Amino acid sequence: MRRWLLWLPLGAFALLVAVVASGLMRPADRAVHSALAGKPLPAFTLAPSVPGKPGLSSTAMRGQGPRLLNVFASWCIPCIAEAPQLLKLKQAGVPIDAIAVRDTARAVQGFLARNGDPYARIGDDPQSAVQLSLGSSGVPETFLIDGSGVVVKQYIGDIRPDQVDAVIADWRAAR
Amino acid sequence: MIAEAGLAALWLAAALAALQLALAAIGLRRGEAPVLATVRPVALVQGGLVALAMLALILVFQASDMSVKLVAENSHSAKPWIYKVAGAWGNHEGSMLLWVTILGLAGGAVAWFEKTLAERTLIATLGAQAAIALGFYAFLLFASNPFARLNPAAVDGAGLNPLLQDPGLAFHPPTLYAGYVGLSVAFSFAVGALVTRDVGREFARAMRPWVLSAWIFLTLGITAGSYWAYYELGWGGWWFWDPVENASLMPWLAATALLHSVTVLATRDGLRAWTVMLAVVAFSMSMLGTFLVRSGILTSVHAFAVDPRRGAFILVLLALYIGGALALFAARVGTVRQGTTFDPVSREGGLVANNLLLSVILGIVLIGTLYPIVAAGFDVQLSVGPPFFNKAAGPLALILIVVMAVGPLVRWRRDDAQALVVRAVWPIGVTAFAFAALVVFAMPIGVLPLLGLSLAAGLAVASVAPLWGRDLRRTPLFTWGMVVAHLGIAISLAGIACDSAFTVERLIALRGGDSTRVGPYKVTLDGISPVVADNWSALQARLSVERDGDVTRLYPQSRTFSDPPTTTSESAIMTVPDGQLYTVLGQPDGTGRWQMRLWWKPFVTLIWAGGVLVAMGGALSLVGRLRKRRPRREAWT
Numbered sequence: 001m002r003r004w005l006l007w008l009p010l011g012a013f014a015l016l017v018a019v020v021a022s023g024l025m026r027p028a029d030r031a032v033h034s035a036l037a038g039k040p041l042p043a044f045t046l047a048p049s050v051p052g053k054p055g056l057s058s059t060a061m062r063g064q065g066p067r068l069l070n071v072f073a074s075w076c077i078p079c080i081a082e083a084p085q086l087l088k089l090k091q092a093g094v095p096i097d098a099i100a101v102r103d104t105a106r107a108v109q110g111f112l113a114r115n116g117d118p119y120a121r122i123g124d125d126p127q128s129a130v131q132l133s134l135g136s137s138g139v140p141e142t143f144l145i146d147g148s149g150v151v152v153k154q155y156i157g158d159i160r161p162d163q164v165d166a167v168i169a170d171w172r173a174a175r
Numbered sequence: 176m177i178a179e180a181g182l183a184a185l186w187l188a189a190a191l192a193a194l195q196l197a198l199a200a201i202g203l204r205r206g207e208a209p210v211l212a213t214v215r216p217v218a219l220v221q222g223g224l225v226a227l228a229m230l231a232l233i234l235v236f237q238a239s240d241m242s243v244k245l246v247a248e249n250s251h252s253a254k255p256w257i258y259k260v261a262g263a264w265g266n267h268e269g270s271m272l273l274w275v276t277i278l279g280l281a282g283g284a285v286a287w288f289e290k291t292l293a294e295r296t297l298i299a300t301l302g303a304q305a306a307i308a309l310g311f312y313a314f315l316l317f318a319s320n321p322f323a324r325l326n327p328a329a330v331d332g333a334g335l336n337p338l339l340q341d342p343g344l345a346f347h348p349p350t351l352y353a354g355y356v357g358l359s360v361a362f363s364f365a366v367g368a369l370v371t372r373d374v375g376r377e378f379a380r381a382m383r384p385w386v387l388s389a390w391i392f393l394t395l396g397i398t399a400g401s402y403w404a405y406y407e408l409g410w411g412g413w414w415f416w417d418p419v420e421n422a423s424l425m426p427w428l429a430a431t432a433l434l435h436s437v438t439v440l441a442t443r444d445g446l447r448a449w450t451v452m453l454a455v456v457a458f459s460m461s462m463l464g465t466f467l468v469r470s471g472i473l474t475s476v477h478a479f480a481v482d483p484r485r486g487a488f489i490l491v492l493l494a495l496y497i498g499g500a501l502a503l504f505a506a507r508v509g510t511v512r513q514g515t516t517f518d519p520v521s522r523e524g525g526l527v528a529n530n531l532l533l534s535v536i537l538g539i540v541l542i543g544t545l546y547p548i549v550a551a552g553f554d555v556q557l558s559v560g561p562p563f564f565n566k567a568a569g570p571l572a573l574i575l576i577v578v579m580a581v582g583p584l585v586r587w588r589r590d591d592a593q594a595l596v597v598r599a600v601w602p603i604g605v606t607a608f609a610f611a612a613l614v615v616f617a618m619p620i621g622v623l624p625l626l627g628l629s630l631a632a633g634l635a636v637a638s639v640a641p642l643w644g645r646d647l648r649r650t651p652l653f654t655w656g657m658v659v660a661h662l663g664i665a666i667s668l669a670g671i672a673c674d675s676a677f678t679v680e681r682l683i684a685l686r687g688g689d690s691t692r693v694g695p696y697k698v699t700l701d702g703i704s705p706v707v708a709d710n711w712s713a714l715q716a717r718l719s720v721e722r723d724g725d726v727t728r729l730y731p732q733s734r735t736f737s738d739p740p741t742t743t744s745e746s747a748i749m750t751v752p753d754g755q756l757y758t759v760l761g762q763p764d765g766t767g768r769w770q771m772r773l774w775w776k777p778f779v780t781l782i783w784a785g786g787v788l789v790a791m792g793g794a795l796s797l798v799g800r801l802r803k804r805r806p807r808r809e810a811w812t
Binding site: 006009013014017021 | 448452459466486487490493494497498501502504505508509545548549551552
């Protein structure tokens with residue numbers, strides 16, 4: 001056998017180490033790529049969730065510039081944790097609409113009274129039907145919708161304090 | 176106190192590993208007998224100390240000592256004690272400690288039992304074993320300390336992943352690890368033999384029982400893991416080509432190849448370089464498996480610790496050990512004298528074909544497992560699943576089965592092809608008959624299951640053929656071992672083919688009182704009721720299953736665990752001689768009906784029965800080899 005052939009396994013192994021080392025260096029991509037991104041909102045019309053605040057429809061979300069659509073529920077603990085961030089976003093001028101999932105008017109009112117109310121409109125989604133059509137499987141989730149009603153981005157889970165600036169930047173970029 | 180004692184034992188074991196390596200190196204260089212004589216005892220004490228550390232970890236878990244961080248993060252006081260004990264290795268740090276414990280014990284066992292290997296090669300082997308252990312001790316002590324304290328102590332633990340709260344956890348990891356890490360002995364033997372340039376028949380005979388033992392554990396571990404996944408995950412599958420499953424399959428393929436090539440080396444003094452290479456590859460695959468699981472580089476149900484820094488640490492160890500061994504191989508193996516040569520049509524030829532096929536299958540599994548990492552380098556997210564592995568490895572596995580059926584019928588050194596066909600006439604006839612019968616009675620089934628079932632029948636006949644015309648009482652145990660192991664593969668193959676050809680699946684929503692048919696069974700949902708236990712509550716379906724007038728009850732559950740809050744489905748499985756009825760309770764559909772998933776799986780149990788038989792064949796062989804250990808003429812099998 002030729003001598004250099006004996007070094008072949010070592011060469012192959014070096015290649016393998018290089019491949020996995022590069023895999024290890026690259027930060028894992030844990031961002032969720034929403035299947036809805038780049039697509040228009042699915043059509044929906046939801047009745048008002050609480051008295052005195054309008055309900056929400058997909059057509060009404062068009063033509064008013066980019067805005068956030070927050071999917072939440074009064075029974076959801078992470079939504080309480082998320083509330084201060086949403087208020088900050090509202091102060092920064094980001095309009096936020098919401099869908100209340102599997103909830104009652106009284107419970108939502110209580111939630112808003114305790115945690116603040118950043119929402120312009122809240123639609124009532126008693127069976128999670130609209131939530132599912134948005135491809136959202138849990139609460140809270142937030143969608144960035146551009147002025148023409150197209151989904152730009154989906155944030156899964158609560159928006160954490162360190163994410164607020166990035167969300168504002170995303171919103172500005174969508175204008 | 177116990178935790179600190181465990182940590183101290185671990186540090187001492189690490190120090191002794193360093194000493195063992197140094198003594199072996201100095202002893203070999205200077206050739207001083209007194210120095211060489213110290214290596215064995217040091218290896219023994221090192222093994223004992225690391226075993227003590229493992230014992231300490233089990234004790235703190237058993238006592239639910241919540242001031243130990245690992246216990247607080249992975250255990251819970253309300254858990255049944257067996258899961259507290261098994262929980263010691265149901266997490267990253269604990270499982271790594273189990274890993275080095277087996278490494279240390281394997282080194283100790285070599286020091287204690289190995290009497291046939293040349294002394295210098297043995298010392299070099301123990302030195303290599305110490306070098307491996309040293310790296311993993313460093314990994315534990317600097318990057319994964321299992322005994323770290325938590326101050327203040329936790330009130331109670333976070334609990335163990337409910338999927339792991341199963342008797343399978345108590346046996347599957349230790350068995351699999353014994354196999355994985357047992358292969359380190361073969362690796363160290365290879366390195367030792369390269370260092371002393373002593374690759375030959377004596378070396379092969381000394382190494383064989385160690386490879387065989389590791390291989391038996393690995394076979395059992397994989398079989399048990401497969402059955403565990405089958406009943407615990409509730410998906411009705413027995414192999415998913417999950418990266419971690421592949422990580423256990425790859426060392427097994429390499430060890431199986433090694434087991435056969437080492438026989439050629441021991442019997443005929445051939446395949447020297449190849450055998451050494453396989454010994455290096457087998458344990459390299461174990462370490463690669465460890466790396467893939469522990470680094471979180473691949474997404475898998477088994478990956479508990481996603482930590483790139485730990486991954487980098489193991490990768491460096493991997494590069495040092497495997498790279499070092501391969502470099503030593505390249506530099507030294509050229510100086511190893513060529514072994515004897517042989518004819519293509521011969522037992523050796525068959526074993527070479529076996530080795531090549533196993534190696535190609537190993538290559539396919541390796542490429543399929545690592546491909547997602549390569550693709551990620553080009554910003555492509557993908558996963559490689561069963562379609563690739565089945566298509567790529569399936570046909571090769573069937574060719575391997577043919578080689579396996581014919582191989583034992585071939586004579587050593589050289590054989591006559593025509594005479595061979597005459598000897599194989601029965602297996603060929605049975606295969607053809609089974610094929611025809613299936614085509615007539617069982618169509619339509621897929622091509623692979625059809626070939627698989629026919630070949631399984633032929634292999635079953637061929638594997639007992641070596642016993643024909645022999646005095647069974649005088650047949651050596653290792654011949655029995657080969658027969659039983661090959662028969663086990665035939666049985667396993669038959670189970671696999673039956674499962675993919677004849678399984679009936681039914682996904683249906685049932686109301687209380689509704690019935691449905693699946694296979695030969697009529698399944699009736701009698702009702703749903705809640706049940707509670709110490710650390711979980713569940714919804715339980717009451718099913719009556721009826722076949723030919725016999726009614727049995729089954730109780731599949733949807734279990735909710737409190738710590739941590741998780742839902743698992745506990746399938747209810749009824750095993751009968753001709754298969755299994757597998758029932759899973761799903762979600763309510765909101766209108767009073769419950770989703771049920773039902774499978775009738777004819778002869779599926781043969782898969783694991785075959786696996787156990789393969790391991791038993793290995794055990795028979797091992798006993799046979801150990802009995803023959805007193806140096807005498809090697810019998811040809």
